Amino acid sequence: MVTREALHTPALGRVFETPYAEISAEVAELEGEVPRGLRGTYYVNAPACFARGGQHYRHWLDGDGMVCALTLGSTIHVTSRYVRTHKRVIEEQTGAFVFRTFGTAFPGDRLQRGIATASPTNVSVYAFAGRLLASGEQGLPHILDPATLETTGVETFNDAINEITPFSAHAKSDSRTGELVNFGISYSSRAPRLHYFRFESNRSLAVRAIAPLDAPYSVHDFALSDRYAVIHLGPYFLDVERLLHAGTTTIDALEWMPEMGSRLMVLSRDDGRVLAKPQVRCGYALHAIRAFEQDDRLFVDLIEYESPLYPSYQPLSRLYDNVPAGLPVRYVLDTRTWEVEGRYPVPYHSAPDFPATNPADVKGDVWLLGMSAAGEHKPKFFDRLARVGWDDAPGVDEYEPPDGRYLSGEPAVVPDGSGEGAWVVCREFDDETLASWFIILDAYNLSQGPKARLSLEQPLPPGFHSCFLPTTDNLR
């Protein structure tokens, strides 16, 4: 029997050529019922603008960030707005792309202060210390109004960082301590370094530590436990000299050198000291899932790929054409000796990404997006929402959207207050009509399908990372 997966190739050119308009609207139509206790706002950041003045970007990471908000309250409202970055303001005034981006270079393009690509602020959105922040691959977070999504400034943490400080998109805000922890890489060819930051709940900088690296590793994410920060160092290196002096893009200045192997770099969360760098299986980890401690063990869960993912983010019409094999993996480390006790993969081979956990059960199951056509050489996109785990429970709980629809954006898992259940919020789209829906599912019964499907009148771009805030009353 010929399956849909064998036949269907998503029309991604259209998805990424569309000039996405800003939205502020009620949901047009509701199928099913939004669970009564599900109240709050789902925010997701997405690269959204891929063409200007006849120029076209090539890479998914290039597009200007657009943050979308779904607010579930007495009414259901959707808002989307571009982040007003320095890059976007200048390019709107000019009517053309001005700055070189992660995957697109052109004659006369500019770098930020001549030394870095200008951030399109398109990767993540999160709340910290009373502010809603949006971040790009590197660079200062932008402050957004939580209701209108208007950009109101940049976050410097009381002048602790500036626009050229290495500062990643995957800062972790800890609801238990109120802290924010992050890292950044300075890609100097002579002295590559990792910067570690820990901020107090009042936004003041508590710790900035700098650790030398043996090579300029490209690192996107990290994991944080009660006492440790863990960075996966895969052998994917940025030759910054090519970026600065040969006019190349970031993607073309990156090189995968598997012979160099991979390590987990464990830092003290308290002061950023490097505690250990045990070797692990050679692989590339774009996203960590989490880290947690139990007795004398540190558990580090991540999505481990055979090679980097960024090459499969281009060209936009053939996204994920050659996506490498990847699956969720757990490493267990002995915190007395820092030896790796074991590596435990979960056999979910659908090129998973965008992992999420339940804030009420952070050591439990993991939700992620998967591609049914993983392993086939053709353009593809996420068409599965799955729940997997390392416990003994057999099988994978999976949602498969209707024919011709895909899923996008990191799902958000929202506890239902019972102590056991949760909902998942995610987004579904039709690649040909660009029709767009938010979907709400029982987090522990995905295969049953959405409990509610909220239809939008205007399309939204495929998203990257999300957060769900039960209330925004504490934001200003």
Ligand SMILES: [Fe+2]
């Ligand atoms: Fe990410």
